Amino acid sequence: MKRVLLKLSGEALAGPNKTGFDEATVMEVARQVKVLTDEGTQIGIVIGGGNFWRGRTSETIDRTKADQIGMLATVMNCIYVSEIFRYVGIKTQVLTPFACGSFTKLFSKDRANKYFDRGMVVFFAGGTGHPYFSTDTATVLRAIEIEAETILLAKAVDGVYDSDPKINPNAKKYEEVTIQEVIDQKLAVVDMTASIMCMENHMPMLVFGLSEENSIVNTAHGNCSGTRVTV
Numbered sequence: 129m130k131r132v133l134l135k136l137s138g139e140a141l142a143g144p145n146k147t148g149f150d151e152a153t154v155m156e157v158a159r160q161v162k163v164l165t166d167e168g169t170q171i172g173i174v175i176g177g178g179n180f181w182r183g184r185t186s187e188t189i190d191r192t193k194a195d196q197i198g199m200l201a202t203v204m205n206c207i208y209v210s211e212i213f214r215y216v217g218i219k220t221q222v223l224t225p226f227a228c229g230s231f232t233k234l235f236s237k238d239r240a241n242k243y244f245d246r247g248m249v250v251f252f253a254g255g256t257g258h259p260y261f262s263t264d265t266a267t268v269l270r271a272i273e274i275e276a277e278t279i280l281l282a283k284a285v286d287g288v289y290d291s292d293p294k295i296n297p298n299a300k301k302y303e304e305v306t307i308q309e310v311i312d313q314k315l316a317v318v319d320m321t322a323s324i325m326c327m328e329n330h331m332p333m334l335v336f337g338l339s340e341e342n343s344i345v346n347t348a349h350g351n352c353s354g355t356r357v358t359v
Contacts, residue, residue, distance in 0.1 A: 129348055131170040131244065133271035133279050134161070135263070138179035138205055140284045140338040147179055153338070154209055157282075158216045160344040161249060165218060169348060170244040172274055173251045174267040175209060177201030195259035202263060203228060206253035219248040225257030237273050244274075264318035268325045279326075279333040280347055281317070286337030287354035288317050304356040307333075317357060326359060333357040 136157065143150025161171055180201035183194055203224060210220040221243045223235040232253060233239060243250050255266040271279050285293060286301075288310070293299040307327045310317050317323065317335055326333065336347050336354030346353065 129169055129277050131172070131274065131276050132348060133172045133174065133267060133274065133276040134344065135267040135279060135281050136173065136175045136209070136338065137283050138176040138201070140282060141175065141205065141209070142179035143339075149179065149208060151212070154212045155216070157209070157338070157344065158213045158218065160342060161213065162216055162218050163345050164348050165247065165249060171249050172240065172244075172270060172276065173206070173209070173249060174263055174270060175202055175205040175251070175253070176263045177205060180204065192259040195255075195261075198263075199226075199255045199257070202255060203232065203253040206251040207231065210249075210251050213249060219246065220251060221248050222251040222253050224252075224254035226254055228254075240274055250274075261321065262319050264322035265325065268318065268322045268329075268331060271331055272325065272329045276331075279331060280344065281333050281335040282338040282344060283335060284338065286340060288315055288335050288357065290315070302355045304358060307357055307359050310357060317355075326357070330359045332359050 141153055142148055143153040164171060177198045181198045183198060206222045210222050213220050222232040223240060224232040225235050227234060235252065240250050252270045255261060255263050256269060267279060288302045288305055289299040291299045307323060311323050334347050334352045334356055336343050336352055340353060
């Protein structure tokens with residue numbers, strides 16, 4: 129693959145800690161990404177904020193403000209993971225849709241392409257920059273904008289199931305499913321807005337468990353042990 133968008137869940141990056149960062153997990157992600165960049169694959173990354181903030185938890189906080197806190201959580205995640213990547217020898221840049229002083233650069237497609245041409249991994253932090261849009265939607269939006277071949281969706285769950293495997297021990301895992309089926313059956317791979325954007329813009333996804341050994345490299349090499357979401 130020449131260019132992909134890798135979505136990492138904040139929850140998955142927290143590892144067994146369930147919150148914050150598990151450095152061993154992030155180091156393993158960095159090792160795998162370096163394998164792919166050394167092969168010439170261009171990688172953009174979006175990280176969720178669930179290891180810090182799960183959205184509005186009470187009516188005392190306005191939804192817009194709660195979403196803004198979530199956007200900042202993703203900025204923290206991207207800065208941290210970017211630094212771990214640099215430690216293992218990967219050149220990186222963090223882009224946001226809003227100004228963060230000298231912490232990040234403002235996103236534009238041209239700027240992202242410039243960094244890709246320099247062999248850098250580009251982090252897309254801060255979501256879409258607007259409330260009511262999730263990091264799922266930001267993932268699909270950025271993937272479309274940078275003309276990625278596919279989205280690699282690394283989650284705490286190892287694929288797409290017909291029901292929640294945490295609740296239903298008999299949940300069936302799909303090897304392949306169409307984005308139309310995801311929408312019709314409300315399979316919650318990504319949220320509905322993101323699903324419809326994938327369908328309308330023909331953006332496929334590969335969904336897999338981050339915790340599986342060498343999962344990012346294997347999936348990028350065409351050996352996905354999770355679920356292929358076709359368009």
